[in-house]
Each structure stands twice: as structure tokens, then as C-alpha cells.
Amino acid sequence: MKTIRWGIIGPGSIARKFAQDIRVVPGCSLESVAGRDARRAGAFANANGLPRHHASVRELAEDAGIDAVYIATPHTGHFESAKLMVAQGKAVLVEKPFTVNSREAVELIQAATDAGVFLMEALWTRFLPVYEDIQQWLADGAIGRVRMVSAAFCVRGNQDASLRWLNPALAGGALLDLGVYCLAMQRFAVGAAPLSSCATAVFAPSGVDELLSASVSYPGGVLGQFSCGFAAHGDTSMTIAGESGTIRVPVSFFAARTASLVVGGESRTIERPFLAGGFEYQIAEACRCLRAGLLESPRMPLAETLETMNAMDSMRRAIGLVYPGEVL
Ligand SMILES: NC(=O)c1ccc[n+]([C@@H]2O[C@H](COP(=O)([O-])OP(=O)(O)OC[C@H]3O[C@@H](n4cnc5c(N)ncnc54)[C@H](OP(=O)(O)O)[C@@H]3O)[C@@H](O)[C@H]2O)c1
Known part of the structure; x- marks a missing residue:
């Protein structure tokens, strides 16, 4: 079984949970973390036993030793980071909410489909x-x-x-x-x-x-x-x-x-x-799909992610919540 080499984007609080839980998933290694600051990314790598770290998302995208990335930045960062990773042929597991709105979600799904790259929303609850x-x-x-x-x-x-x-x-x-x-x-x-x-x-x-x-x-x-x-x-x-x-x-x-x-x-x-903290099940599913050559998980299909994004767009229209610079 080929080891799937993971990287993390966003060395924050939920990334720590991912770094712990991935340890119990067979056939995986956690290789690197990328943040906006080399010192913070390095501290995260040291604390979680990762062999290397990157001072930018682009550096991680260009790391040939990474097969799949987990995106754990605030919501506004999901779309750009995921698109960059997809363009480099890396599989992507992106934290909830998938993107800020459905316009971004449609574009990201299309990019992954065109590139033939695995993409999944990290809706961990689905896999418990x-x-x-x-x-x-x-x-x-x-x-x-x-x-x-x-x-x-x-x-x-x-x-x-x-x-x-x-x-x-x-x-x-x-x-x-x-x-x-x-x-x-x-x-x-x-x-x-x-x-x-x-x-x-x-x-x-x-x-x-x-x-x-x-x-x-x-x-x-x-x-x-x-x-x-x-x-x-x-x-x-x-x-x-x-x-x-x-x-x-x-x-x-x-x-x-x-x-x-x-x-x-x-x-x-x-x-x-749970075997560990609960993230191990979604990580195992992403690895299973990658080994099976699937581009999405049948348990968390991209169409359902998009439905959720559409529903949240219409609820935000109803309550009048538009984010800065956003066209909703
Ligand atoms: N599945 C779950 O149970 C669960 C639970 C909590 C959160 N989440 C999701 O996980 C994602 C991250 O949440 P979190 O609570 O881990 O956030 P957090 O603790 O603030 O960590 C996010 C990390 O992203 C980096 N980052 C990149 N761009 C940033 C920006 N513009 N502003 C602030 N930080 C930025 C920061 O590291 P650098 O500054 O070093 O780059 C930061 O450490 C969100 O999508 C959230 O909804 C999921």
C-alpha cells in the first residue's frame, strides 16, 4: 500500500486535531505544514513531529513530496488555497464550510473535475x-x-x-x-x-x-x-x-x-x-478514495456540498448577510 503523504495549510487549532488523529490512519504520513509565517509554521511542525514546514501556501503547492492537503485556514482562505493545490495536482480535503459561497464552490469543483483531482469537504460528522x-x-x-x-x-x-x-x-x-x-x-x-x-x-x-x-x-x-x-x-x-x-x-x-x-x-x-479524536474516519475515507482512483467521496459527494452552499447562500440573502467585497 503506497503511503499517502499529507500536508496541512493553516497551522491553527483544528489543524492540531488533524495532526493527532491522522496518526491512527494506516498508510498515511503527515509531512509538512504551511502558514503565512515561517516561525509559526515551524513551531507547529516541531510540536506535531512533522519533518518540514513552509512559509507560504505556494511553497507547499510546489512540494513534490505531498500527495494530499488538508485546508484548515479561516473560511475566506479555502477557495484560493484549494484552487492552487488542485492546479498542482494535489488531492484536497477542505474544512467546512467548503467555500464562502456557492459561486466559489462551483468554480472550485469545476477546477478539480477538469484537473482530475480528488476534492472533498471535511464534514467529519458524516463519517463518524x-x-x-x-x-x-x-x-x-x-x-x-x-x-x-x-x-x-x-x-x-x-x-x-x-x-x-x-x-x-x-x-x-x-x-x-x-x-x-x-x-x-x-x-x-x-x-x-x-x-x-x-x-x-x-x-x-x-x-x-x-x-x-x-x-x-x-x-x-x-x-x-x-x-x-x-x-x-x-x-x-x-x-x-x-x-x-x-x-x-x-x-x-x-x-x-x-x-x-x-x-x-x-x-x-x-x-x-472513536478510535482517536474523530477526524480519523474522514481521513481514512479520503485515503480510500485516493487509492480507488475516485475523484470524490460517495459518502460526501460534491453535489451535496454544493446543495449546502446553495442553501446557505439563500439563507444569507434572507437575513441580509453579505461579506465584505462579496457579490452574493
Ligand atoms: N471540523 C471541526 O470540528 C472544526 C472545528 C473548528 C474549526 N473548523 C474549521 O477549520 C478552519 C480553521 O479554523 P480554526 O478554528 O482552526 O482557525 P484558527 O485557529 O484561527 O487557525 C487558522 C490558521 O490559518 C492561518 N491563516 C491563514 N490565513 C489567515 C487569516 N487571514 N486570518 C487568520 N488566520 C489565517 C493561521 O495561521 P498563520 O497565521 O500562521 O498562517 C491560523 O493559525 C475553519 O474553516 C473552521 O470552520 C472545523
């Missing part, structure tokens, strides 16, 4: 073991016809306006940061693209959405609803309601290790612990 059980319950008709999916991702975050998630110049805000999980996992549960949506939001002083609530209509009479935000400690569960039962992910659905199937008053709870 508990969702394999949930997928089987849905396929078996354990809860009957799905009619409603609700999800919440409400956590009180640090309120420092300079931080990434409150900064409009970095495409911060609750929808792109947290709502993206709600939409992607609703899509997973419903198995169809959204038809229409409506959204309402409360804005932080910085101008980004700090609380957002949305309803989404899906084909076949299915309704999705979700709320997300950094302003208050709240719910983090997901419920898939069917005509004959319920699947409930009671806490932190985006990082779930447990779920319950409730049918006819009887509840069955499963526990599916």
Missing part, C-alpha cells in the same frame, strides 16, 4: 461510526417514513470580536461555522436536496449572525429545522422523526458517539466510541 448505524436504521425503515429533522448547534463562544467566527472579513458567523453541520446532517437523514428555506438571525456587533434559526423544506413532505449560534449555551442534539419512530442523537450531534432508536415506547441506545 454512529452515523453508519443511523444510516442502517433509516435504510431498514426502522422509524418509517422520515417527516421531520431538527438539529441544534448552540454554544456560547468567546465573544472577542477579533476572533475568526465573529469576524466578517474572515466570513465568520453562526451559519457558515455551525449551521453547516445542521444542514449537512439533515441532508444525510432526508436523502434529498432542500427545496426551499427561510431563516431569521440576530447579529453580533461585528455584523455577523450570532444566532440563526431556519426552516428547510425537502421533497416528499419532509421539514427540516435548525438553530445555531455562539451567543448562548443551548441545545446540541439532532432528532430524526419518522412516522413510526424516532432517532435521537442526544448531545453534540456533530461529534456524536451515541444515538437512540425509539420505536413503540421502547428505546435502544448505542455507543460508538
Whole structure:
């Protein structure tokens, strides 16, 4: 089995988790990290045992010893870095949200398709073991016809306006940061693209959405609803309601290790612990696809990523959130 040699772009907090979790994935090595500053990239490389580092994204793109990159910069950096890597023939795993808007997403997907390069959104939740059980319950008709999916991702975050998630110049805000999980996992549960949506939001002083609530209509009479935000400690569960039962992910659905199937008053709870921190499953899927010669993952198809980006664009139009310099 050929070792897949990975690099990271963006030596920040989530990149550290990637660097730890990749250690348990067979057939991988983490070779390098690129940032905007040689000292910070070097410190990250030292702390995580990487053999080398780069002081720019372009340097990493030109590193012939890298097969695949994980992009972990703030949202506004995803598109340019991913396009550069694709142009150099490197496989790309890009953090959520895939891009800032669907216009960028379409262009990036086209570039990867034209170049024949693997591309996937790092929506790690999709690959967690508990969702394999949930997928089987849905396929078996354990809860009957799905009619409603609700999800919440409400956590009180640090309120420092300079931080990434409150900064409009970095495409911060609750929808792109947290709502993206709600939409992607609703899509997973419903198995169809959204038809229409409506959204309402409360804005932080910085101008980004700090609380957002949305309803989404899906084909076949299915309704999705979700709320997300950094302003208050709240719910983090997901419920898939069917005509004959319920699947409930009671806490932190985006990082779930447990779920319950409730049918006819009887509840069955499963526990599916992670091997490492949880990113190992998406990394393993990207490696599997690369070895199989696939250009996208059948478990996180680019068409679904694009549907999510389209839904987030229309919700942002509804709440009037356009980022600096953006044409939405
Ligand atoms: N999957 C998950 O569970 C999860 C969790 C948190 C975040 N995320 C996603 O991961 C990405 C990174 O989030 P994070 O929390 O790790 O961010 P972070 O801690 O701020 O790290 C981002 C890194 O990107 C680099 N960077 C490049 N351009 C930058 C810019 N214009 N401004 C600031 N930093 C810049 C910085 O390193 P240099 O300055 O050294 O270049 C920084 O260390 C985001 O897309 C976020 O939505 C995913």
C-alpha cells in the first residue's frame, strides 16, 4: 500500500486535531505544514513531529513530496488555497464550510473535475461510526417514513470580536461555522436536496449572525429545522422523526458517539466510541478514495456540498448577510 503523504495549510487549532488523529490512519504520513509565517509554521511542525514546514501556501503547492492537503485556514482562505493545490495536482480535503459561497464552490469543483483531482469537504460528522448505524436504521425503515429533522448547534463562544467566527472579513458567523453541520446532517437523514428555506438571525456587533434559526423544506413532505449560534449555551442534539419512530442523537450531534432508536415506547441506545479524536474516519475515507482512483467521496459527494452552499447562500440573502467585497 503506497503511503499517502499529507500536508496541512493553516497551522491553527483544528489543524492540531488533524495532526493527532491522522496518526491512527494506516498508510498515511503527515509531512509538512504551511502558514503565512515561517516561525509559526515551524513551531507547529516541531510540536506535531512533522519533518518540514513552509512559509507560504505556494511553497507547499510546489512540494513534490505531498500527495494530499488538508485546508484548515479561516473560511475566506479555502477557495484560493484549494484552487492552487488542485492546479498542482494535489488531492484536497477542505474544512467546512467548503467555500464562502456557492459561486466559489462551483468554480472550485469545476477546477478539480477538469484537473482530475480528488476534492472533498471535511464534514467529519458524516463519517463518524454512529452515523453508519443511523444510516442502517433509516435504510431498514426502522422509524418509517422520515417527516421531520431538527438539529441544534448552540454554544456560547468567546465573544472577542477579533476572533475568526465573529469576524466578517474572515466570513465568520453562526451559519457558515455551525449551521453547516445542521444542514449537512439533515441532508444525510432526508436523502434529498432542500427545496426551499427561510431563516431569521440576530447579529453580533461585528455584523455577523450570532444566532440563526431556519426552516428547510425537502421533497416528499419532509421539514427540516435548525438553530445555531455562539451567543448562548443551548441545545446540541439532532432528532430524526419518522412516522413510526424516532432517532435521537442526544448531545453534540456533530461529534456524536451515541444515538437512540425509539420505536413503540421502547428505546435502544448505542455507543460508538472513536478510535482517536474523530477526524480519523474522514481521513481514512479520503485515503480510500485516493487509492480507488475516485475523484470524490460517495459518502460526501460534491453535489451535496454544493446543495449546502446553495442553501446557505439563500439563507444569507434572507437575513441580509453579505461579506465584505462579496457579490452574493
Ligand atoms: N471540523 C471541526 O470540528 C472544526 C472545528 C473548528 C474549526 N473548523 C474549521 O477549520 C478552519 C480553521 O479554523 P480554526 O478554528 O482552526 O482557525 P484558527 O485557529 O484561527 O487557525 C487558522 C490558521 O490559518 C492561518 N491563516 C491563514 N490565513 C489567515 C487569516 N487571514 N486570518 C487568520 N488566520 C489565517 C493561521 O495561521 P498563520 O497565521 O500562521 O498562517 C491560523 O493559525 C475553519 O474553516 C473552521 O470552520 C472545523
